[in-house]
Amino acid sequence: MAVTEPKKNHYSDTFDEGFSTVPHYLAYPRMRPFVGCRYAGAKARILLVGESHYLPKNQTLHLDAQRWYQGQEGDFRPGQGLGWIHTREILNKSTGEWRKQGHAIYRNLDRALYEAGFQSGDSALEHIAFMNGFQRPARERLSLEVAPEDIEVGRETLAAVIDILRPDGVIFVSRKAARHLSGELKVPHGSVPHPASAWWNRASRRGTGKTSLFSKCPGFVPVRRAHEL
Template sequence: MSEIHHYLQEFDDAFDQVRHYQAYPRMRPFIGRLYGQYGPKILLVAESHYLPAGRSLHLDAQRWYAGSEKDFGTDDMPGWIHTRNIIDKPDGKWSARGHEIYRRMNRALNEAGYSGGGNLFRYVAFMNGFQRPAVSGKSLNVQREDIEVASQTLNGVVDIIEPDCLIFVSSKAKRHLAKHLEVESRGVPHPACAWWYRASKHETGKERFIHYLSENRSH
């Protein structure tokens, strides 16, 4: 019988104490079931989830953070903010057009030496930095509330899962949030953007990502 999930649930009692996850439990991080077992504990932090054009729950920052998942109707597409369900593909294949970020990171994890094929997110932890979704196809228009909640939530997750290395896979998220973290971080461009394959300061974003992963695995 194939495994049911690629993620752990052992941290969920602690995540449930994080204020934002009390309101939006679907946004809890994906913690790979082999997190830290075959090398350092790596936390990957992307930018944000998305909701389809035409939805309005997330357009006002104050309204979003004052609300909860109870405000969603089925037509509001709550599955679009379900971090674990999005990452937990049994074969490591993401077919949605907007999921190129996961396809590219999964290939890079393989090139960095994570073995076994399929869904290699099982070796790492993953979450988004900003806790309010953007409009599909657009980058989040960052507000003061976004930075406050993101900082609280990120630091809460770090305290719980104690990563050895935190890598932002979004230049925007790193620019806004890294200075508010209680730990050091690395950063690379968003894997779905042109800079993932375009050289900047002698390396592409993908090469830097693999370098950071490999550097930590060699320790």
């Protein structure tokens, strides 16, 4: 009988004691950040901030901001979407395993970080931390319609995560999240277009979104792997 190898974890739970004090993560613990297993020892500690998770069309809990933020994971019915907000399990894949169309953001980030010189074991994401800026999921395949509560909770949660992780810099991989949430940050930060958008590979005066990511890694000098592009 074949023995199934246990799934490798590309993330660390080192910072979970701190996350357990964050109000939103007490209600929705599956939304805790993905912290790569090599993040703590990285030459430059980078926190990437996406936009939001999304939930399938048969879910309604997230459609009202007040209801969502007054709720908790226990309000989900079995099989009704908890896996869609499980940040760590979504990112906990080896390079090449993000095959779903909705996971293009992670596939493209992993590739961009590898090309920038983040030495990859099984995943370049092992070197960084990742969270979503907005703590309420959007409708499936749509961008979040931002409510005042999303901004308030998003800013509070992001500030708490920064205090816990102590990153050298924060890079928003969503202009929308940056526009609403970056104003009060006290750490170096920047933003690039969403990695699943056309602007990720489209040239502008600042370069492509992908190459802009390289330049916004504080303390890191990118090394392009031209022979592997």
